[in-house]
Amino acid sequence: MATFTRQEFYQQLLQGCMIPTAQQGLEQIWLLLLICLACRLLWRLPLPGYAKHLSTVVGGFYALHHFFQLQMVWVVLLSLLCYLVLFLCRHSAHRGVFLSITILIYLLMGEMHMVDTVTWHKMRGAQMIVAMKAVSLGFDLDRGELPAVPSPVEFMGYIYFVGTAIFGPWSRFRSYLQAVESRALSLPWLRKVSRSLLLSIICLLVSTCVAPYLFSYFIPLYGYRQLRK
16 A cells, blocks of 8 residues: 655645535535525514514525425425424423424335435435424423414424524524524624634534544554554
């Protein structure tokens, strides 16, 4: 197996992985950043609550269609199913349990190839985000942290919140409401967003490039000796 000098290794790591990965990552998220900014500016207007939630739904639908095209229908079906269960169990004290069982059955049906495997695996991450949001909302209702089942537009706005609909992370319903009723844009807010973006790109580079390259670089030299110990 060919060996590299330290300089050649760093050059290969930078040009062969880190730069292309960073470029591809930014290409994937720039549209989401623009939609998030547009929603944030729209939420600053004196609009009624339902209009803000509806704008979130529109932004989330656009982002889902951009990434998944018509395959987004499976995410939409899951979200509609979740709200149907919430509505039917609105007087129950075990809405979180019923939602968990329903979502588990839905996901198992997809995993058992009732949906095209390639399509389902492509949608798996977005499906899990919907599942976690819906289940957390159900348990929040069971614990009395929310006064009543959200309206359909509030629920869909939460599910399709563009900041989390594609790549996550999961967030609670109260966090979504706080985002919709956001404070004015400011320099500290911009610094915080920029820092979060930078940290996310660094984590992407470490997980995609640095860790695998270090593993493949050191194991051929020392792995056999370590295994013999």
